[in-house]
Amino acid sequence: MRAKLIYLLYWTLQALAFPFLLLYLALRIHRNAAYANKVMERFGFLPDSLHRTVPGAIWLHAVSVGEAITAVGLLQRLKQELPFAPIYVSCTTLAGRAMAEQKLTGLADGVFYAPIDYRFAVRRVLRALKPSVVIVMETEIWPNLYRDTCRSGARLLVVNGRISDKALPKYLRFRWFFRAALAWPDAILAQDAIASARYEQLGAPHAIAAGNLKYDFDPESTSIAPAVHDWLRRYDPERIWIAASTMPPAEPGDPDEDDIVLETFELLRERFPRLLLILVPRRPERFDEAAAKLTARGIPFQRRSKLTEESVPVLLVDTIGELSGLFRVADVVFMGGTFPHRGGHNILEPAAFGVPVVTGPHMENFSEIAADFRAAGAVVTVKEPVDLAIAVGRLLYDRSIGEIGRQLSDERRGATGRAVDAVVHAYEAAVVRPIGWNQLGWLWQAGVAVDRALKTMRLDQPPQPVISVGNLAMGGTGKTPFVLWLCERLAERGHRPAVLTRGYQRTTSEPVTTLLPGERASVERTGEEAQLILRAGHAALGIGADRQAARWALSKQYLYDVIVLDDGFQHWRIRRNLDIVLIDAIDPFRNGLPPRGTLREPFSALRRAQAVVITRTQPGRTYQGLLDEIHRHNPRVPIFQASVQAEVPAVPPGTTVGAFCGLGQPEGFKQTLQNLDLSISFFRVFPDHHHYTEQDLQPMSMRSQLLLTTEKDLLNIDPDLAQTCKVEAVRMKLILTDEPNLLDLIGRVLPPLE
Incomplete structure (x- = not known):
């Protein structure tokens, strides 16, 4: 309560001071015209090139020249430890930005002016960068930056922290104020024992003496x-x-x-x-x-x-x-x-x-x-x-x-290694979520609850066991590869699986389509995702918006012994024996519930899950923060991790390669390409389930000798057009880190083989 009152006082004073801040900025610009350059960045308006669609970035704030130079060694190590994480650097001074742009070329993915410490400016930057970790170098204590960083789910570290002899009396005079801000950082890595003790005097609970990064200066790097x-x-x-x-x-x-x-x-x-x-x-x-x-x-x-x-x-x-x-x-x-x-x-x-x-x-x-x-x-x-x-x-x-x-x-070297370890630990512990209040999210959640209550009143109870494969988000979690994996494993064990799927984006007029293993049908009759399942040949398919009707129609043609309910977590009308929920490791929260985001249900819905699979994982990562978030809602649910192994067509040396896709989560395909030993000249994103025309592909084919896309996207391209424009698919294979235990869990609901 005390901290809330302190922040309320801070926000009130900020509101009163805002006109004077604008006057100060005007005077600075009048005295030095260079100060006007990109001044809107100080209000949180970053260029489009710095905006990210998914979480996972690192934001390092280095006030001026000294901090920017000190950060070089740290960023070099972070690039080695977290090569997939883009790094953005903010500065306050003109000289600091000039130095960062000069010294951090190849290390920082972008440099910008730090936002003024107003909530609207700080939140605008957090929404643009979607950082998993925010690193503040040395002495900067910004209450709104600290608070909103942590409320966004990102982790906050103060690195190379220090409080000078001159500044200490001023800070101690307002210790009651700074205690509220210093409660937010997950760790304060102070330069020495003196600095650590001074942070503790101000009320910081997580200050340790970790050494001075400047001791790790490498003379040979200059x-x-x-x-x-x-x-x-x-x-x-x-x-x-x-x-x-x-x-x-x-x-x-x-x-x-x-x-x-x-x-x-x-x-x-x-x-x-x-x-x-x-x-x-x-x-x-x-x-x-x-x-x-x-x-x-x-x-x-x-x-x-x-x-x-x-x-x-x-x-x-x-x-x-x-x-x-x-x-x-x-x-x-x-x-x-x-x-x-x-x-x-x-x-x-x-x-x-x-x-x-x-x-x-x-x-x-x-x-x-x-x-x-x-x-x-x-x-x-x-x-x-x-x-x-x-x-x-x-x-x-x-x-x-x-x-x-x-x-x-x-x-006295070694501070950089300790700082890198702290950043990597914080990165794994972060779970970035939407910041601020989703005003209409409650309305969506209420609608889902009403829909569920009405539909479960007429529950369809098939005699065969039902395994639901679903997710919290509206697509883009790698659900189809998992269904393919599941059907293949069921068939290997001698079962006869049937997949019930709605066949999204199919254009046939027939309300229900039933297909037996080995049959063929056009994409227009099946939709892209069902077509991939059909071509694998391990399961029969019942396709239709009314999946009960699809089950009844299929049961008249095929003697299946297990049902795989595709995208079934929010399909209330069919009873299921096992609910497997997929969560995307790249962007689990998807900006929250509609209308802001694309989560169908909040994470609290995981209490209904019997198994959770985290998809699109990176080798070597722990995802500890995401594991903790899942177990917060369902402490006993087993969690598995899945990654994708890509099979790339043969690419002759010297071939220029472009890539494109139309997926619910295009970053997944982009990440897969980045993990391959390929030089991609461009990556273009189309809407999910996009049907490609010559106007879409011809300009891209003029820029590259080979175009790579997903198997799903290739289904939406006329074969002659794909051949003309030299489009080939990257085939994906799902790899589960703990496959035997997941199969054992699935086996508990399967019928005995005859």
């Missing part, structure tokens, strides 16, 4: 731009000093680090005439200011963005993302943000190269790292700016401190 490399080779300086991430004053009385560095450089040049200073201001808006200061002092320099062959004593790096690579050529590094009250920046990257590091007194943002390095003698801390020249001058000759720093950095 490089120097060829233009800079060639310039350094021509200049061939005696020594190189890098002043990294220099900052302006933060409080009255603070020094400007660019001034400190330039004064120090002028002193050092008296002892080191061929010393090269590489000056790297922290913020892009400081580039021009640093250039003006160099000019005012009469120090020759070149800007990295306008590099020429001229040799000068100062290289001003006015670009983003090149600092890490430059550390490999440095003889000493001064880490900025440490003389003014800024809390310091990351010293681990230069340390990983074995470069001696000098800092000012303020390293509060990295207090545990700084304490470890100072205790080991791996960093030099200068209290006053006037002493910087002495410290840098000494280290230009003595690199032993750098070697100690390298060893210390190497010993």
